[in-house]
Amino acid sequence: MIKGVIFDLDDTLYNSSEFVNIARREAIKSMIDAGLDVDFNTAWEILNKIIKDKGSNYGKHFDDLVKAILGYYNPMIITTGIITYHNVKVALLRPYPDVIKTLIELKKMDLKLAVLTDGLTIKQWEKLIRLGIHLFFDEVVTSEEFGLGKPHIEFFKYGLKKLNLKPKEVIYVGDRVDRDIKPAKALGMITVRILKGKYKDMEDNISDYKIENIKELLPIIKNLVESK
Amino acid sequence: MIKGVIFDLDDTLYNSSEFVNIARREAIKSMIDAGLDVDFNTAWEILNKIIKDKGSNYGKHFDDLVKAILGYYNPMIITTGIITYHNVKVALLRPYPDVIKTLIELKKMDLKLAVLTDGLTIKQWEKLIRLGIHLFFDEVVTSEEFGLGKPHIEFFKYGLKKLNLKPKEVIYVGDRVDRDIKPAKALGMITVRILKGKYKDMEDNISDYKIENIKELLPIIKNLVESK
Numbered sequence: 001m002i003k004g005v006i007f008d009l010d011d012t013l014y015n016s017s018e019f020v021n022i023a024r025r026e027a028i029k030s031m032i033d034a035g036l037d038v039d040f041n042t043a044w045e046i047l048n049k050i051i052k053d054k055g056s057n058y059g060k061h062f063d064d065l066v067k068a069i070l071g072y073y074n075p076m077i078i079t080t081g082i083i084t085y086h087n088v089k090v091a092l093l094r095p096y097p098d099v100i101k102t103l104i105e106l107k108k109m110d111l112k113l114a115v116l117t118d119g120l121t122i123k124q125w126e127k128l129i130r131l132g133i134h135l136f137f138d139e140v141v142t143s144e145e146f147g148l149g150k151p152h153i154e155f156f157k158y159g160l161k162k163l164n165l166k167p168k169e170v171i172y173v174g175d176r177v178d179r180d181i182k183p184a185k186a187l188g189m190i191t192v193r194i195l196k197g198k199y200k201d202m203e204d205n206i207s208d209y210k211i212e213n214i215k216e217l218l219p220i221i222k223n224l225v226e227s228k
Numbered sequence: 229m230i231k232g233v234i235f236d237l238d239d240t241l242y243n244s245s246e247f248v249n250i251a252r253r254e255a256i257k258s259m260i261d262a263g264l265d266v267d268f269n270t271a272w273e274i275l276n277k278i279i280k281d282k283g284s285n286y287g288k289h290f291d292d293l294v295k296a297i298l299g300y301y302n303p304m305i306i307t308t309g310i311i312t313y314h315n316v317k318v319a320l321l322r323p324y325p326d327v328i329k330t331l332i333e334l335k336k337m338d339l340k341l342a343v344l345t346d347g348l349t350i351k352q353w354e355k356l357i358r359l360g361i362h363l364f365f366d367e368v369v370t371s372e373e374f375g376l377g378k379p380h381i382e383f384f385k386y387g388l389k390k391l392n393l394k395p396k397e398v399i400y401v402g403d404r405v406d407r408d409i410k411p412a413k414a415l416g417m418i419t420v421r422i423l424k425g426k427y428k429d430m431e432d433n434i435s436d437y438k439i440e441n442i443k444e445l446l447p448i449i450k451n452l453v454e455s456k
Contacts, residue, residue: 075373076362079353090318125307134304145303 004112008174011197023088030084098215114139118149150179232340236402239425251316258312326443342367346377378407
């Protein structure tokens with residue numbers, strides 16, 4: 001019997017890849033306008049190397065970028081980048097089409113809902129609240145809170161424990177084969193891969209279902225409920 | 229000969245007391261709406277005690293508030309408060325009347341301008357940039373950057389050094405007798421106290437000039453220039 005759904009957040013419930021891409025590009029452009037003496041493509045390459053080296057949750061990407069280009073700390077340029085990034089975030093964060101409709105239907109089916117996401121707790125909550133969907137979820141679990149992230153199976157077990165459900169009672173929905181689907185399936189959850197974001201074309205022989213829009217979850221769950 | 233003007237930021241160039249007051253009150257209201265089970269006045273008292281104990285630049289006022297009331301960490305409620313605080317900041321930050329006009333006139337008089345402010349570098353720059361006035365200043369000096377804040381005289385000396393000016397060549401404009409006017413005057417700067425913010429009624433027998441609107445600076449400076 002299906003009793004709950006656990007969702008990944010970034011690129012599963014909203015277009016994280018696109019939003020981050022636009023926010024970082026606009027931030028660089030605004031820093032160049034503010035006096036960062038570099039062409040866009042060079043700055044873009046340096047920033048991406050910093051993000052790759054330090055991880056996406058490192059708090060000082062723009063500090064390092066400005067230091068790498070100018071050779072010194074320039075708070076005006078760094079702050080300009082931060083403000084632009086934040087303004088783009090506020091302007092662009094919205095759920096994928098049909099996310100809210102689908103969450104309403106899932107609540108009407110009396111399912112428990114959770115988000116299981118890698119990232120800093122306050123930042124992931126900020127996204128959920130700004131997306132306007134946080135109240136749908138009975139549990140929100142972050143890698144920062146648990147201390148270990150995806151694809152560690154312990155993290156997924158922790159999510160199940162918070163919902164007080166067994167793996168077979170849960171559908172897991174995520175966009176990544178390696179970090180979402182593999183560990184969820186290894187635990188025995190029913191896996192649904194959503195073909196969104198920058199990993200949508202990745203090879204996938206293991207997901208139980210693949211969908212392009214979150215509303216396709218509804219007939220899948222109805223069938224599973226009726227077949228039991 | 230007057231060659232430069234150094235300004236305090238908070239409550240001198242914009243209404244910091246009012247903005248912070250509204251932002252914190254709205255943040256508390258939004259946290260109560262989000263499930264923080266407390267009456268407004270109790271939360272307000274606890275928050276002010278936390279701010280007094282930990283200082284205004286402590287980054288976790290709302291974390292401590294929620295923990296003090298609920299007894300545990302609740303990231304949804306904390307993040308709701310942070311988002312509301314930030315939204316109010318973006319909505320309400322604007323310079324006092326006549327600030328931009330006056331800064332334009334001061335630049336036309338070929339004066340060097342600086343801001344000397346207590347606070348975290350990125351946060352103070354964020355205010356200047358969101359106020360739309362950062363490009364007027366030749367130097368922005370923060371206590372975080374220097375390592376010591378007001379009323380330490382070394383901090384004021386550092387500001388003068390950055391402008392490459394002597395005390396007698398500089399007019400200092402601030403709202404506080406104890407932290408702005410006293411040390412600036414002790415160094416030999418000409419002091420102008422702006423009667424704004426929560427300290428506007430404080431006793432003051434030492435300021436060279438007292439003004440209610442920043443535009444009153446212009447005749448003061450013109451007189452000083454002509455009398456030399």
